[in-house]
Amino acid sequence: MSRKAVFLCLVCLLSLQRTYAAGVAGARYLLTEVGARASAMGGAFAATNDDLSDLGWNPAGIFTLPVWQTSLAHGALFLDNSYDWLAIGGPLSEDDSLAASFFRSGDSSVVHVDQNGNSLGTVDDYDMVGTVAYARRIFKKISLGLSVKGLYSKLYEFQNNGLATDAGVFYKTPVPGIYAGISAQNFGYQTAYVNTADPLPSMIRLALSYDWPLKQNRFTINAEKDYFLVQGEGDRTSAGAEFEWVKLFSVRAGLTNQELVSYTAGFGVVFGLLQLDYAYVPYRLLGDTHRVQVTYYFDEPSKRAVKTPQTRVALLLDPPAFTFTGGITFVPKAEGDLFPKEGEIVINDEVGRVVKRLTFKDEFQPVHWDGRDDQGRLIEANKGYFYQMTVKDAGGKVYLTPTEILPK
Numbered sequence: 186m187s188r189k190a191v192f193l194c195l196v197c198l199l200s201l202q203r204t205y206a207a208g209v210a211g212a213r214y215l216l217t218e219v220g221a222r223a224s225a226m227g228g229a230f231a232a233t234n235d236d237l238s239d240l241g242w243n244p245a246g247i248f249t250l251p252v253w254q255t256s257l258a259h260g261a262l263f264l265d266n267s268y269d270w271l272a273i274g275g276p277l278s279e280d281d282s283l284a285a286s287f288f289r290s291g292d293s294s295v296v297h298v299d300q301n302g303n304s305l306g307t308v309d310d311y312d313m314v315g316t317v318a319y320a321r322r323i324f325k326k327i328s329l330g331l332s333v334k335g336l337y338s339k340l341y342e343f344q345n346n347g348l349a350t351d352a353g354v355f356y357k358t359p360v361p362g363i364y365a366g367i368s369a370q371n372f373g374y375q376t377a378y379v380n381t382a383d384p385l386p387s388m389i390r391l392a393l394s395y396d397w398p399l400k401q402n403r404f405t406i407n408a409e410k411d412y413f414l415v416q417g418e419g420d421r422t423s424a425g426a427e428f429e430w431v432k433l434f435s436v437r438a439g440l441t442n443q444e445l446v447s448y449t450a451g452f453g454v455v456f457g458l459l460q461l462d463y464a465y466v467p468y469r470l471l472g473d474t475h476r477v478q479v480t481y482y483f484d485e486p487s488k489r490a491v492k493t494p495q496t497r498v499a500l501l502l503d504p505p506a507f508t509f510t511g512g513i514t515f516v517p518k519a520e521g522d523l524f525p526k527e528g529e530i531v532i533n534d535e536v537g538r539v540v541k542r543l544t545f546k547d548e549f550q551p552v553h554w555d556g557r558d559d560q561g562r563l564i565e566a567n568k569g570y571f572y573q574m575t576v577k578d579a580g581g582k583v584y585l586t587p588t589e590i591l592p593k
Contacts (some may be wrong), residue, residue, distance in 0.1 A: 225451025226425025227439020
């Protein structure tokens with residue numbers, strides 16, 4: 186799919202805001218933000234990947250799940266409502282990933298009374314969603330995702346069911362550290378409880394994310410705009426930030442203009458193969474809500490990539506920082522029996538312009554750079570620069586290192 190085709194798809198999706206069927210949305214449980222990390226960042230998550238919570242925002246984001254993992258989340262909401270969510274997913278190959286989840290929400294306080302006002306006990310009031318998602322890289326910087334959701338709800342003696350789909354695009358932009366996400370969610374149908382079925386809360390999410398690596402740490406800023414295609418739902422704008430310290434501890438905060446929520450906060454902690462995430466989401470007069478999520482990784486957390494495909498290559502620096510007197514030497518490394526057919530190290534400036542391309546062939550060998558661009562001009566001391574290595578093996582497979590800031 187070309188960039189023009191992606192743009193045309195986006196235009197078509199946005200046009201649905203004017204033409205989709207009218208009616209007040211039902212199945213509002215589909216809008217529950219189940220991921221604690223995503224909830225703590227204000228719900229701005231459609232341009233973030235490498236997290237099972239992407240199932241609720243953009244199925245294309247699961248493409249970069251680096252290892253198989255499973256997640257369990259619980260949310261204590263307002264008015265005795267709560268939810269539970271279980272998910273599992275991981276890579277099928279270097280080019281695609283698969284994930285599935287089960288969601289259940291309900292209210293345990295609904296009481297059945299007779300005509301005299303006598304309590305007959307509580308009644309069933311719950312909703313369930315089963316989801317299967319698949320994502321695949323179609324180009325070097327673009328991945329697509331699709332999910333199918335089975336719906337079921339019950340209230341007292343009444344019940345309904347339905348089917349919905351989500352589709353999304355994840356794009357690694359030419360500017361280092363900036364990512365874009367587009368998703369269309371909750372397109373489908375549900376049957377009626379009694380006479381008339383309500384439309385699903387269909388929506389379009391547009392999002393951007395900026396990752397700023399700080400040596401062993403990372404700072405992320407997300408922004409998102411959600412357009413609803415049914416009556417009774419106002420468009421949403423949200424933003425969130427996360428600071429991750431040496432992949433062990435994270436603090437998060439978010440802002441949103443949802444009807445009852447203005448701000449969110451939370452944190453994450455890694456214990457070996459386990460990760461614990463917490464989100465605090467206050468609903469004004471309805472009270473505070475809390476969400477907890479536990480994720481287990483079936484491989485070492487240190488092998489998790491940051492918004493890049495799985496990689497078997499690495500790029501070391503010698504010396505560990507660039508100097509204007511001696512330059513810097515890039516030392517490519519690889520795991521196992523990977524032999525390069527060709528490789529390229531690209532240095533970009535802070536706005537994404539290519540400053541220098543360094544190439545090598547047939548074998549991994551150190552590549553020295555004196556700090557000059559392709560026109561022979563020395564780089565500027567007061568600007569930031571990024572570097573990334575791309576390696577192609579004899580079979581045509583491409584391996585990438587994460588985009589990193591050039592230390593000076």
